[in-house]
Amino acid sequence: MLSSLLMISVLAAIPPGFDLNSASLHDLESLEGLTVQQAEVLYTYIQDNGGLENIYQVLELEEFSPEDLLWLRENTIVLPVQAGDISPQVLDVMERLAGEDGPADADVEYWEDLLIRPMPINSAHWWDLRSLDRVSFIDAASVDSRLRKMGPVSSVRSLNSTDNLRYYGYRNMRDFVSVREPDYSSTDLFGNYRFIYEDMAGRDHYDDGLQLHLSETRSAISGILQGEWELASTSIDSAALVNRLQSQYDQLLGARNVAGFSHRFRMGAGDRYRLGARLSRGMNSLAGSELLPGIDGGINDRFDVGKAYLSFQGNGIFRQVIAGNYNLSLAQGLLIDNSDELMYRNTYRTWGLRPDLTSSRQHALMGGAAQIEAGPVLAYAFGSYTSRDAITNLDGTPNVLYQGRYRTEEYSDILKETTVGGYAFYDMGDYLPVGTAIGMGGMGIFYSDSLNPATSGLDIPTDAYNWNCPEYAHMPSGDKITYFAGAAQSVFRNMSAEVEAVRQDNGAWATLATAGWQNNWFHVTGSYRKYALDFMNPYNRGFAEQHRFDDTVFEKPYRLTDPLASQLADLPVPKPEEGVYVETRFQVSRQITFTRVYLDVWRNLAYDTENLRFQGEMEYRPVWPVRFRLKYKFQDKLNAKDIVPTNSRTQEYTFRTFTLPYGGDYFNVELRYGSVELTPNPLYGDDRNMNGGYLAFRYEHDFNRDLSILGGSTLWTTNGMSQWEFEDTGIDFLDGDGTKFWVTVKNTLSDNLQLRLKFLRKDTFFPHNGFYRPDPEDQYHYQGAPDETVRDFGDHVTEYGIRCQLDVRW
Secondary structure, three states, X not given: OHHHHHHHHHHHOOOOOEEOOOOOHHHHHOOOOOOHHHHHHHHHHHHHHOOOOOHHHHHHOOOOOHHHHHHHHHHEEOOOOOOOXXXXXXXXXXXXXXXXXXXXXXXXXXXXXXXXXXEEHHHOOHHHHOOOOOOOHHHHHHHHHHHHHHOOOOOHHHHHHOOOOOXXXXXXXXXXXXXXXXXXXXXXXXXXXXXXXXXXXXXXXXXXXXXXXXXHHHHHHHHHHOOOOOHHHOXXXXXXXXXXXXXXXXXXXXXXXXXXXXXXXXXXXXXXXXXXXXXXXXXXXXXXXXXXXXXOXXXXXXXXXXXXXXXXXXXXXXXXXXXXXXXXXXXXXXXXXXXXXXXXXXXXXXXXXXXXXXXXXXXXXXXXEEEEEEOXXXXXXXXXXXEEOEEEOOOOOEEEEOOOOOOOOOOXXXXXXXXXXXXXXXXXXXXXXXXXXXXEEEEXXXXXXEEOOOHHHOEOOOOOOOOOOHXXXXXXXXXXXXXXXXXXXXXXXXXXXXXXXXXXXXXOEEEEEEEEEEOOOEEEEEEEEEEOOOOOOOOOOOOOOOEOOOOOHXXXXXXEOOXXXXXXXXXXXXXXXXXXXXXXXXXXXXXXXXXXXXXXXXXXXXXXXXXXXXXXXXXXXXXXXXXXXXXXXXXXXXXXXXXXXXXXXEEEEEEEEEEOXXXXXXXXXXXXXXXXXXXXOHHHOOOOEEEEEEEEXXXXXXXXXXXXXXXXXXXXXXXXXXXXXXXXXXXXXXXXXXXXXXXXXXXXXXXXXEEEEEEEEEEEEEEEOOOOOOOHHHOOEEOOEEEEEOOOEEEEEEEXXXXXXXXXXX
């Protein structure tokens, strides 16, 4: 009965003027007269051929019968395609990339360029196709194999029949490739300029935000001045420490209410030349700190990230050369991946060299890199010379490198880093299965000053806590580190295997092996990883469950002499761990799909503790535009303590329902509840349970092909267990109890001009209970006011936000 009603409502929503040429893929999939496969085929045909000239062209597609044509004639129309440099479909894909969770910023920028000037598919190899979003190693090797054996294709749509290429992989590939030939002689110009302004007043109240660092720094100063730290009997110069903390506190105050903004410009000429530049300042950030060395004031007082590049592409031995800032990710990411993000439990990894205009700074590479292709040899060479931030000891010497959002002068540009390396792969696809290759690489990192990870500069020697952080104790020291790597990979039909191993000059190893099997309805991926405790590569982004300093003292700023050093917890390198991970997706029927099910069992090598994480999600589609998803997550983790480890068991339930009615409208309701069971602790009243949850609504309406409004509202409550949710293009963390409303206007002002404007209000209530005691003999009183009883109270924080993004493309 419910399915029938839903079908009737969908049919009723289709007007006689439904234009096939301007319809998005979601629009076509919502047509009751078409199957999902027919919608996909028709959409691809329209994109490949620049639109339909008349409705009768659908009969050129083998998936369409005269009966299908009759239904389309009665329910749809074909209008002439409007001329323009950028189609609405391209803007749709750009919107999807901007809103997805997972891809690194450098990847998204590269994919945006391919939407304007697609990759020539007939000259592509597996390593080129692995640079695309959600295209697996098997997908890439299958297309490469077809091209080598059968020659060029005349239409991207013909790739859909490639052996062992999933339809999912083809769908993710088709928007970024074309059958055009590379044109290195063309000087046709194209490019884009993006301006972003964001001001989220009040959003410095995050757990790890500006307000926390101000509070903890002020508390540390107070603790020293009032004698609570008892430093007189230690070697620490308390006066010097207070001066340093006070300096940092004053600088942090200057970051309050600072709006964020960025200018990004990119331009290309044909297929050969690319250039770009970025100047930006993050919201609530500290500017300056030698953005341009040797210049006082001016630009250094306005921006905190400055990047630029010039690149060259060709069909000779040097396929790509980049001078300036670049991003490089190869093999399994153990030797080199210089993004600022560690992608948890992600078996997809984009491959290759690309320019870098992202907001990342601490791991940005500045210098030159080249991609070289000579016969069966694929090689990458890279070099960089740039400044690096570091935690400093009390004598000013560098302690360890760190990545922090709040960069005071005591931590900024402490030393210079020179990085040189290379990776070479031998492609065996001419006599073994296409995709088979072996590789060897190496990298050296050299610093202008020696690193000295001394706990004496961070530990409060007189507090009640014992410093126990093996992850920190095994951080590198000295002024250089070298690494050597080996990799191998192969594909056989619809199966793949990959492995990479890296050895550090101290003898420590990191190893990651991955294997997969796939078809259109089912895939399974498994991986094994082991990262030694004393293996520390700042450019390691291998598969992991946790950051290196998760669940360590660096998540507790009140236990450090300098609370800002707690930002070391953000260092995006894997924790020393050994584990086995298995993930699958299984489409049982057209209505039922297990979208993602995984199990990860791993051992924390720093403390030899066993951990487990499981997640399963099932989707049910009674009719195509309507979906229901139910997700369950369970995690059992041991945390090391002074005497015995403590245990935490996390369970989380999420129910989502969303529909894609006619016109690209989108409606979503999400309900989540989570709980954490902890080992009882008498210090905290033996309270062993935390929980929290939220109810979120989201709706998007397309007024026409150029204007849409997206809005959402969330209500939440937490009892010690904070929550997180996706907004339109990012993650928001939810604490206390509260409500949130936001709306985003997306307006394509012309074919080359797009505006995105967001407004937000968030109200958070932080209850403080348990202070009031009814017994007069047991009541709390304010200091200096013995007759005034302390009662329960609550804090109310209101946050307002605005974000404006303007894109100009030509």
